[in-house]
Amino acid sequence: MARNQTIVDGATGQASVVELTSDEETARDTEEAAMATLYAARDERNAEVDALKAKIADGSATYAELLEYTQYSIGAK
Amino acid sequence: MGWTFYDSSGRKLNTASTLIDNLDIANATDIGADIVDADLFIIDDGAGGTNRKTAASRIKTYANPGASGGSSLVLIGTTDCSSTSSVTITGLSTTYDAYLWVMSGLVPADDGVDFTIRMGDSSGIDSGSTDYSYIISNFNDSTASHENTSYNSSVNRIAAATAGIGNGAVEGFSLVGWVHVPVDSGHPPYMFGNFQFEYTNGQHRAGTVFGRRNHSITLDRVLCSFGTGNIASGRVSLWGLAHG
Numbered sequence: 001m002a003r004n005q006t007i008v009d010g011a012t013g014q015a016s017v018v019e020l021t022s023d024e025e026t027a028r029d030t031e032e033a034a035m036a037t038l039y040a041a042r043d044e045r046n047a048e049v050d051a052l053k054a055k056i057a058d059g060s061a062t063y064a065e066l067l068e069y070t071q072y073s074i075g076a077k
Numbered sequence: 078m079g080w081t082f083y084d085s086s087g088r089k090l091n092t093a094s095t096l097i098d099n100l101d102i103a104n105a106t107d108i109g110a111d112i113v114d115a116d117l118f119i120i121d122d123g124a125g126g127t128n129r130k131t132a133a134s135r136i137k138t139y140a141n142p143g144a145s146g147g148s149s150l151v152l153i154g155t156t157d158c159s160s161t162s163s164v165t166i167t168g169l170s171t172t173y174d175a176y177l178w179v180m181s182g183l184v185p186a187d188d189g190v191d192f193t194i195r196m197g198d199s200s201g202i203d204s205g206s207t208d209y210s211y212i213i214s215n216f217n218d219s220t221a222s223h224e225n226t227s228y229n230s231s232v233n234r235i236a237a238a239t240a241g242i243g244n245g246a247v248e249g250f251s252l253v254g255w256v257h258v259p260v261d262s263g264h265p266p267y268m269f270g271n272f273q274f275e276y277t278n279g280q281h282r283a284g285t286v287f288g289r290r291n292h293s294i295t296l297d298r299v300l301c302s303f304g305t306g307n308i309a310s311g312r313v314s315l316w317g318l319a320h321g
Contacts, residue, residue, distance in 0.1 A: 003162045003307065004160065004161050004162060004307075005161055005162050005163045005164075005165065006156050006158060006161040006163070006164045006165070007164075007165045007166075007167065008153075008154035008155070008156050008164065008165065008166040008167065008168075008313075008315075009154070009167055009168065010153040010154045010166055010167045010168015010169065010298075010315070011167070011168050013152070013153075013154055013155075015154065015155075015156035017159075017161060020162065027204070028162060031204075031233075031305075032304075032305040032306075035190075035191075035304040035305045036305060038304075039189060039190070039191075039241070039304075039305075042240075042241075043189070
């Protein structure tokens with residue numbers, strides 16, 4: 001099913017809900033796939049940091065390890 | 078012989094000074110239509126006891142100085158969102174130097190998404206890979222320190238709220254921002270805004286976003302959407318700020 005977009009004509013104030021064109025649909029699919037990849041990487045990074053924080057809390061990892069992971073994750077090391 | 082006048086309750090009217098409480102408004106016939114500029118009101122000029130008529134148009138001007146050319150916000154467009162992938166508002170022009178952009182209670186269909194802002198001209202919304210730059214400063218209610226800064230100088234959108242916006246019962250995203258220098262030749266269009274949202278775990282997060290279309294364009298439209306999925310609900314509105 002085609003997705004809709006809302007366009008508000010500022011000249012008249014009229015809002016219209018119209019289907020995405022085929023090209024717009026393709027562009028949106030491409031963008032959403034790229035975003036999904038970003039979200040997955042973000043979630044993975046967050047999970048790794050949370051796991052390290054848990055290990056620090058129970059004494060099985062050090063704060064230095066978390067800092068080192070952070071340096072890797074931001075590309076500083 | 079002089080005339081004697083009585084109101085509908087049988088009270089005598091004093092032609093020299095008829096008190097306002099002699100008027101029986103409650104039993105009058107309703108106008109039955111919206112008030113228009115030509116309708117008349119009674120007004121005590123300067124509270125000096127001299128009653129005059131005044132057109133409704135004068136009240137409109139008094140209450141809203143912008144109607145006669147002063148500074149005010151003029152609604153360009155507004156819409157209630159319902160399962161839409163994006164909201165584009167057109168009609169930006171040289172009429173105004175700045176536009177107030179309000180996104181209120183936008184709830185994403187997908188959980189954990191971020192937010193996208195774009196600009197465009199008469200040929201459409203721009204989404205080239207180097208069209209925008211942005212800076213975001215993020216905070217949350219669970220740490221005293223600044224959460225993070227996100228930035229990009231050459232990208233296909235202005236990203237706001239790069240963390241995951243939740244779509245639970247009390248979650249969603251709101252932003253109050255300004256689009257400024259929209260069509261000043263030689264200057265790129267800018268926008269900035271303060272946003273708040275509920276993270277996927279219900280945490281309250283907030284921040285400020287500064288965005289720029291990297292090249293000067295004749296801006297006539299703006300777009301907002303979530304990074305993926307639809308805007309399930311919420312309202313988007315845009316006003317122009319009139320010159321003083």
